[in-house]
Amino acid sequence: MKSIEQRLTELEAKMITLENEINIKEKLPINKCLSKLKYSDLLYKTIRESGWSMREVARRCDISQSYLSLLCNGEAPPASDETNRVLGKVLSPVTDIEKDEFLIAAYLEKIPSEVLDKLLKLNLA
Numbered sequence: 504m505k506s507i508e509q510r511l512t513e514l515e516a517k518m519i520t521l522e523n524e525i526n527i528k529e530k531l532p533i534n535k536c537l538s539k540l541k542y543s544d545l546l547y548k549t550i551r552e553s554g555w556s557m558r559e560v561a562r563r564c565d566i567s568q569s570y571l572s573l574l575c576n577g578e579a580p581p582a583s584d585e586t587n588r589v590l591g592k593v594l595s596p597v598t599d600i601e602k603d604e605f606l607i608a609a610y611l612e613k614i615p616s617e618v619l620d621k622l623l624k625l626n627l628a
Contacts, residue, residue, distance in 0.1 A: 510603070510607060511623075513601075514604070514607065514608075514611075541577065541608075541612065542574075542577075542581040542605070542608045542609050542611075542612045543574060543575055543576060543577035544577075545600075545604070545605070545608045546574055546575050546590070546605065546608075547575040547576075549594050549598050549600050550571075550575065550594070552597075552598045552599065552600075553594055553597045553598050554597070555597075557571055557572060557575070560590075560593065560594070563593045564586070564589045564590055564593050565589070566582075566586060566589075580612075580613075581605075581608070581609030581612055581613065582605070582609065584606060584609075587605035587606045587609055588602070588603075588605075588606065590605050591603060591604060591605050591606070
């Protein structure tokens with residue numbers, strides 16, 4: 504089982520990769536990278552990477568396609584822990600994502616930025 508520090512390092516690396524994919528020229532410090540990590544973007548990118556349609560992912564996760572679309576478009580807040588666990592379980596075998604990555608992304612998005620900055624400073628000290 505990986506430590507929080509290992510997961511944060513992995514998420515930073517994935518965020519840098521995502522930044523490169525969307526042509527962000529200037530690298531941001533870790534706290535800015537993580538605070539810019541969008542749950543909806545991660546979910547959308549992972550579904551595309553799976554090669555499955557939204558309908559197929561929704562069916563495999565036993566959620567509605569319309570709800571999944573809202574999550575991917577950022578029109579709904581990050582899903583519940585239970586739904587994120589199911590998404591991770593279904594998508595991790597066919598993509599590069601790890602099972603708990605949706606949970607982490609959801610919590611990072613829910614944490615107020617000033618709290619996240621303080622946590623990251625503690626972690627990096």
